[in-house]
Amino acid sequence: xxxxxxxNLINWIKAFNKKxxxxxxxxxxxxxxALFFSLQDTELNLTTIGRLTNSNFRTWLPVLLLTMGQxxxxxxxxxxxxxxxxxxxxxxxxxxxITTTDEPWHNLAIVALVIGFGLAAGxxxxxxxxxxxxxxxxxxxxxxxxxxxxxxLMLPSPGxxxxxxxxxxxxxxxxxxxxxxLIILVVFLLIWEFFRYRKYGHFLYAVGGNxxxxxxxxxxxxxxxISTYVLSGFLASLGAIxxxxxxxxxxxxxxxxxxxxxxxxxxxxxxxxxxxxxxLLGAVxxxxxxxxxxxxxxxxxxxxxxxxxxxxxxILFSLATPGLINLLRRKK
Amino acid sequence: MxxxxxxxxxxxxxxxxxxxxxxxxxxxxxxxxxLLSGLLPAGYSTLQGAIRQGLNILRLASFIxxxxxxxxxxIISGGEGIDLSAAPIVTIGALLTYMIINGQNSLILPVLLLVIAVxxxxxxxxxLGITYLKISPFVMTLVMAGVVQGILILWTKGYYEGKVAPxxxxxxARDLVWGIPGMIFLWVIIGILMTLLLxxxxxxxQLFAIGVNRTxxxxxxxxxxxxxxxxxxxxxxxAAFSGFLLVGYTQNAGPILGNQYLxxxxxxxxxxxxxxxxxxxxxxxxxxxxxxxxxxxxxxxTMQLPQALQQIIYGTLLVIILIIYGREKGLRS
Numbered sequence: 001x002x003x004x005x006x007x008n009l010i011n012w013i014k015a016f017n018k019k020x021x022x023x024x025x026x027x028x029x030x031x032x033x034a035l036f037f038s039l040q041d042t043e044l045n046l047t048t049i050g051r052l053t054n055s056n057f058r059t060w061l062p063v064l065l066l067t068m069g070q071x072x073x074x075x076x077x078x079x080x081x082x083x084x085x086x087x088x089x090x091x092x093x094x095x096x097x098i099t100t101t102d103e104p105w106h107n108l109a110i111v112a113l114v115i116g117f118g119l120a121a122g123x124x125x126x127x128x129x130x131x132x133x134x135x136x137x138x139x140x141x142x143x144x145x146x147x148x149x150x151x152x153l154m155l156p157s158p159g160x161x162x163x164x165x166x167x168x169x170x171x172x173x174x175x176x177x178x179x180x181x182l183i184i185l186v187v188f189l190l191i192w193e194f195f196r197y198r199k200y201g202h203f204l205y206a207v208g209g210n211x212x213x214x215x216x217x218x219x220x221x222x223x224x225x226i227s228t229y230v231l232s233g234f235l236a237s238l239g240a241i242x243x244x245x246x247x248x249x250x251x252x253x254x255x256x257x258x259x260x261x262x263x264x265x266x267x268x269x270x271x272x273x274x275x276x277x278x279x280l281l282g283a284v285x286x287x288x289x290x291x292x293x294x295x296x297x298x299x300x301x302x303x304x305x306x307x308x309x310x311x312x313x314x315i316l317f318s319l320a321t322p323g324l325i326n327l328l329r330r331k332k
Numbered sequence: 333m334x335x336x337x338x339x340x341x342x343x344x345x346x347x348x349x350x351x352x353x354x355x356x357x358x359x360x361x362x363x364x365x366x367l368l369s370g371l372l373p374a375g376y377s378t379l380q381g382a383i384r385q386g387l388n389i390l391r392l393a394s395f396i397x398x399x400x401x402x403x404x405x406x407i408i409s410g411g412e413g414i415d416l417s418a419a420p421i422v423t424i425g426a427l428l429t430y431m432i433i434n435g436q437n438s439l440i441l442p443v444l445l446l447v448i449a450v451x452x453x454x455x456x457x458x459x460l461g462i463t464y465l466k467i468s469p470f471v472m473t474l475v476m477a478g479v480v481q482g483i484l485i486l487w488t489k490g491y492y493e494g495k496v497a498p499x500x501x502x503x504x505a506r507d508l509v510w511g512i513p514g515m516i517f518l519w520v521i522i523g524i525l526m527t528l529l530l531x532x533x534x535x536x537x538q539l540f541a542i543g544v545n546r547t548x549x550x551x552x553x554x555x556x557x558x559x560x561x562x563x564x565x566x567x568x569x570x571a572a573f574s575g576f577l578l579v580g581y582t583q584n585a586g587p588i589l590g591n592q593y594l595x596x597x598x599x600x601x602x603x604x605x606x607x608x609x610x611x612x613x614x615x616x617x618x619x620x621x622x623x624x625x626x627x628x629x630x631x632x633x634t635m636q637l638p639q640a641l642q643q644i645i646y647g648t649l650l651v652i653i654l655i656i657y658g659r660e661k662g663l664r665s
Contacts, residue, residue, distance in 0.1 A: 079468060134654045137412050137470045138608050142654065145595065145647030152640035252640075260478070263471055273468045305489050309482025316461075316475045323465025 025269045025285035032292035039299050046177070054179035058171055060291040061181040062087065062243035064284055066262035067269075068188060069232030069239075071283035074266050076228040077208045077275030078129065078136040083236040083262060085147035086121050087255025090114040090240025092151045095160025095250020107166075115237045121147060122233020126226030144259070151252040160250035170245035181242070185284065192280050204228070209276030264318050265290050272322070290318060354605020354657065358620035361603075365627040369634075387512060389626050394519040395581070397622035399574045399590075400597035401526050402567030404618045406469075407601055408530075409563045410543035410610020416473040417458060418571040418597065420480035421451050422590030425575025427488065430585040435495035447572045454480055455568020459561035484587060496583050504580035515581060519619075526615035539563065543611030595646055596625045602653045 036056075042048050066083050073080045097110045125143055129136040173180040195201050206214040207224045215221045236255075243254060269286025271278030293314055302310055366389070370382060399418055406413045425447045432446070433439045454476060461472040503514045530536040541549040542556050550556050571590075578593075579585050602608060603624050604617025628649070632642045 079470065081470060128651060128655075132655055135412060135609055137468065138414070138654060139651065141414075141470065142647045142650040145650070146644050149640045149643030149647060152643065153638065156638070156640070260471070260474060273466060273471075303486075305486050306482070308485050309479065312475060312478030312482045316479055319467050319471065319475060320461060320465050323461075323467060326466075327464060 025282045025289065028268065028289045029285045029292075032289045032296070036292045036295055036299075039296060050174070050177050050179075053182070054172075054174065056291065056295065057179050057181040057185065058242075058246055060288065061185060062239040062246065063258050063261050063265070063291070064185055064287045065188070065235045065239040065242065066232075066258050067265040067283050067287040068192070068280055069235035070262040071266040071269070071271055071278065071280050072204070072228045073136075073232045074263075074271045074273065075208045075275055075278060076204055076225050077211065078225065078228060079140065079263070079273070080125065080229060080232045081137060081140040081259055082121065082125060082144035082147055083232055083239075084255035084257070084259035085144040085151065086118055086233055086236035087240045087243060087258055088151035088252055089117060089121070089147050089154075090237050091244050091247075091254045092155040092160070092250050092252055093117070094162060094241065094244040096155060098162050098166070098244075100163055101165045111241060114240055115234065118233040118235075118237025118240070119230055120233070122230040122236070123226065125233065126229030129229070130222050130225045148252070148256065151255075155250050155252045158249065158251040162244050162248045164248070167245050167248045170242065184242075189281060189284060196280075200224075200227075205276055207275075260315055261287070261290055264315050267322060268318050270322070290314070293318075354603075355614055355617035355620050358603050358605065358617060358624050362620060362623040362627060365624065365631070369627060369631060387516070389623065389630060390519075391513050391515055391581075392630075393619075393622040393626035394515050395574065395578055396593055396596045396600050396626060397619050398519060398522055398577060399571060399593045400600045400618045400622055401522060401574075401615065402570035403597050404526070404601050404604075404606055404613060404615055405530075405539065405563050405570075406567045407606055407608060408539055408543045408610055408613045409560055411462075411469065411546065411560070413462075413469050413560075413563075413610060414473060414598070415455075415458065415564070415567045415571070416470060416594065417454060417476040417480060418473075418567070419588075419590040419594035420477050420484065421454055421568055421571035422575040422578060422593060423585070423588065424454075424480055424484055425451060425572035426579035426582075426585045426589050427484065427492065427494075427575075427587075428572075429500075429576045429579050430496060431488075431492065431494035433494070433497045433500075435497060437497045437499050440497050440499060444573075444576060447576045448569045451572025451575075452565045452569040454572075455565040456561070458568065459564030462564065463557040463560050481587075488587070490587075492586060494585070496580055500580035501583065504577060505583065515577070518577065523615060523619055530615060535559075535562075540611055543607075545611075595650075596629065597622070599646060599650050599653070600625050602650060602657070605657060607657065608654060 037044060037049070037052070040048070040052065066087065069083055070080055093114050094110065097113075098107050101107075121143070125136075125140050128134050128139045128143070170180065175183065203214070203219050203224045206217075206219050207221050211221050239258070240255070244250070247254070265287030266278070266283040267273075267286065268289050269278060269282035269284065271283055271286075294311065297307075297310055297314070366386065369385070399422060403415055403418060406415045428447050428450065429443055432443050458469075458473050458476050461467045461476075462469050465472075467475075504518070505513065505515070507513050530539070538549065538554045538559055541552070541554055542559050546556050549559075574593075575590060578589065582589070600621035601613070601618050603621030604614065604619070606613025606617055628645075629642070632645065637645075
């Protein structure tokens, strides 16, 4: 009897893996998380694990949201280099405009403005690449300059503040010991899961896999591609909101260091630069792995002059690994 | 009915759109901008002033164009090629020169070789990642930019002390003959070499071939991966060499010396009509583009626009140039 049950479980995992393609990222996730917890000085019990999980996920959520957006763009065969700059703009708007909790409607309008900006910026990216037929990478590279300039124009030096009443909600809310940041993440993954096996999801993978074939079979390639950029912009604006709630202040370069991690997370998660493969769940796992690695680096306290180099090397190594594995496989 | 239509078609002169080559357009824009800049309050009023102003613009443009040389090659090679690591490579080239030479003429040659070797190695890593690991060039070179910046920080530990060799100052920064700085002569030599490389060598022909269509190039016997790899090595070496020249001019080096030149150099390549998707372009175009972007930059500086606004203008400019030159065929066609 137990054998059969065991078999069922294995089959279920196999089916799950086939459906979501998260094998390697999942193993990396387990290993890196285990390593992270084993390196803690404090005694591990439910309270400390809960505290660490909260502090990890509230820090990672902005980048993980960007990673999800980046994953959508990558699956459709594009690349969004401007999502970090969209975060910068959103962060600056929020830090400058959010007032005290006495004016909830004003604040809500500002949040809507930030989301509106994310959508508009994403649409502009999509419009330029798809309708005008420009290369996605160079276009989002150019627009990233425009958006970053906009952020710098509005807030030349770091400043502004988000009221503590708001930031506390994001930083410390927990339901049944699960931090709100993790709940938000799971909700977004579930929403995507709903669309993944409906029309939109099928279209997305078709467009990324072979745009010409998709076009001839009647997939609205143009709109699917634009939608990925819009979604990436939207998720970047949510990244801006969560990032602002995390730090409670404004900085025009806040998103600059998020673009590369968002790409790296997706690549670790099994998405390829050529598009059409991988899954959002894998990308989120990849993002968490990257977050874990960065946490581990900060725990082992390397020479502060070497931090920039080590972080860059981690990204380089993470991006190189899937390619290296492919190379070795082909040799065999 | 059918016949008349046919004859009509034959007799009707085929309308050809007037085509001026992009480098020429860029040159014309440069001339117009230069003439316009004379009208500004801070502009020139005499012929002598105009010449001085012109030389100054050329000298500043020369760095953009020389840093843009490697960029031109990489962009022509296609496959979304670009080198975003050029900025820190320029910086590392400049800092190596500045800190090791430390005012000694005798060290110029060994340091120059070292600088070029370091640039080539960074380019090699870029090339390996792009060709064999299939990482998008934008991402790969952006990551390498971080790695090189990290190496710089670890190596210098925030301490920059050194001096440029006197001969370098003499050759690069000072006026050589007729009041023309040595930098401009060097630029002319580099321009000629680059044009010969692109137009007259086997490498140049193969570079355009892989830029247009990699599969076709491979089928006609070009070893595509090796070509791409070599192009990134060349671009790295050239960026480091630009750093060597740049520090000869600025006489001073810091941790972000190269950063201000990266985006202008990419725009210069684009203005010069080099197709961002590869396969088409020229170094003359980059030269013209560098002059245009330097004129615009000088204009923005005299107007005292904040840095942020300049950044927005540059970004918008690149988008506009892409719309003019860089359109790809849609799926429908």
